Amino acid sequence: MSKLISNNPKLWLEIRALITVTVFTIIYGIGVAWFLEASLEPLYTGGIPGLGQLVRNILITRFNVNAGNTFLGIFVLLGNIPILILGWFGVSKRFTIYSIVSVLIQTTILGFIPIVDVGITDTFVLAVMGGLLVGVGVGGALKYGTSTGGLDIVAQYYSLRHGTSVGFVSLVLNITIALAGALVFGSASVAAYTIIRIIVSTIVTDKIHTAYHFLKVEIITQNPDQLCQLILEQVYRGVTLSRVEGAYSHQEKTMVMVVISSYELSKIRKLVQDFDPKAFMITQPVKTIQGNFKRKTIV
Template identity: 35%
Template sequence: MRKELGKMVIVVIGSLLLASSLNFFLIPADVFASGFTGISQLLSYIVPLSTGVLLLLLNIPVAILGWLKVGKSFTIYSFMSVVLTAIFLEVIPVYAFSQDIMLNAVFGGVIGAAGAGLLLKWGASSGGLDIIVLVLARYSDRPVGSFFFILNSIIVVASGLLLDPEKALFTLISIYVTSRFIDTIHTRYVKLTAMIVTKNADKLNKAIHERLTRGITRIPAKGGYTFDEKEMLVIVITRYELYDLKNIVEEVDPAAFTNIVETANIFGLFRKD
């Protein structure tokens, strides 16, 4: 209960940061965010609906997809973040702290990334593209970075056509700052490899299989100092499952040694269902 309450607090804080980055920096400067948030900003110039309402509407079908293909807990907290962000966007007034478009692009990107990074670190997301990428990561071994690139390229080009080329350049700066800052807070890779050295391999193996749909390779290991017999569990996960894996290890074997390695690519059997 304490962990769930803490997670809810993080969702509120992350959503508040996302909304603040938009209403205090990006929207006043006509600079666009990345992902579904940027798409919502663009659509608000075309249809008579606010960015918050459009963000919520766009995420409803994505939430249904996440519920069916990803998992209930992750989808619930992610959609909760979307709802809270939409509410904060409507409640918080649009106010420009600076008239300098560069400052707005940079600070908007950093504050938005802080919110998104917090959500990822605690097993949730800002919805939208994160859920779509998670589904693609589970059902395809192809690099998913291209999907981020394509969508963000559309946002940059559309902002240049809808407003002016200068806005497109500053949108590109904001998106770059956001991606780099999220990399610093969380991880840039979608897939990660966890190597867990434990004395309770059977219990840990069972707990991971109950909560994560991932294959595990077990390798005999021996302590170099104590010479205790142990096992190393090797498991490839997505970055969205890192929070759950960490909690599982802490609950089953707090003394286990875990090393997380960023995985650029994988070949062969990778369980996706």
């Protein structure tokens, strides 16, 4: 088995993605089920599970209908169907396949596994801890080219087309859910605690998931032609060349400049290390990009 994986790096990438989406979805599910759902003061998670919580609470408070423990899991499953279709055609088929795996895991955790009492009753602590775990689950899944489904796919779709932070898009969508929850219960504290949860989740998501943050990479080398060809063929990014001179050695060298998405950094670092270990490389964050720069879909 190990020989098969070593001879087929693409297979290892898919196995890693499957493990990743499973682990991070479990973390996400624990954050929702064990912390947010454990609060006496309603705490809403984001995305489709948050909408499910909202609908369930409306049924209870307005119509005195108890939908049962499995309602949230079934709502997550059915509510994701149209969004998964959007992801299939608008983001990436591979991304969507792993999102389906995540949705099935969420359905199981939220609808059919008993909630564990973590022994915490303070709503603020539950909001922070739940937000932390939700942020780790969402950000970790996105970082490795998968997702927890739901509004993550909508955020990813919008981010691909407008270059906006995924965390920011999710923040806007999820605050809407929080305000709706406050209206249902007529309580500002519901919105306040949920917004605390959202802020924690958004910060953690953006710290972990950096696929649509951009970097300028400058590489000083004496072998620019071959290095540029490797970058063009393996990273699929345009390259700009500048002639430079070392102040101490007075040797003429070439600076290779390329702008990449930060998830491509490990690829380009390995490429440079393998090709020219003596090359000098620096990276800088890029705030805005204007011009011919392709925001790649997740493959």
